[in-house]
Amino acid sequence: AIIRGQCPADMLAVLGDRLKAVHLHTTVPQIDLHSIPYCTSYGESIDWREFYDKLCEIGYGGTFNLEVRPPENISNAAVDAYYKLAYEVAKCIAHGQKN
Numbered sequence: 357a358i359i360r361g362q363c364p365a366d367m368l369a370v371l372g373d374r375l376k377a378v379h380l381h382t383t384v385p386q387i388d389l390h391s392i393p394y395c396t397s398y399g400e401s402i403d404w405r406e407f408y409d410k411l412c413e414i415g416y417g418g419t420f421n422l423e424v425r426p427p428e429n430i431s432n433a434a435v436d437a438y439y440k441l442a443y444e445v446a447k448c449i450a451h452g453q454k455n
Contacts, residue, residue, distance in 0.1 A: 365410040390425040408452040422446045
């Protein structure tokens with residue numbers, strides 16, 4: 357949605373109960389970052405609270421796909437920590453917490 361210049365929460369309202377899966381990651385217009393939400397130096401392009409509220413409003417109960425990519429050239433331990441952080445952030449979004 358962001359890359360296409362659209363608001364993700366507005367798209368949820370249009371899709372309504374036809375929405376079956378949600379593909380999540382932080383991005384900015386013209387750059388598909390695949391970053392953990394809240395964890396980018398570009399600034400947050402998605403209002404995750406608004407997104408969560410709209411999911412609740414449409415009664416969404418489907419699947420969340422958090423698509424993130426760890427930075428290059430980091431140790432295996434750092435990659436593990438990155439994915440654990442991604443999981444914790446995704447849980448916060450899925451439960452409507454700010455962070």
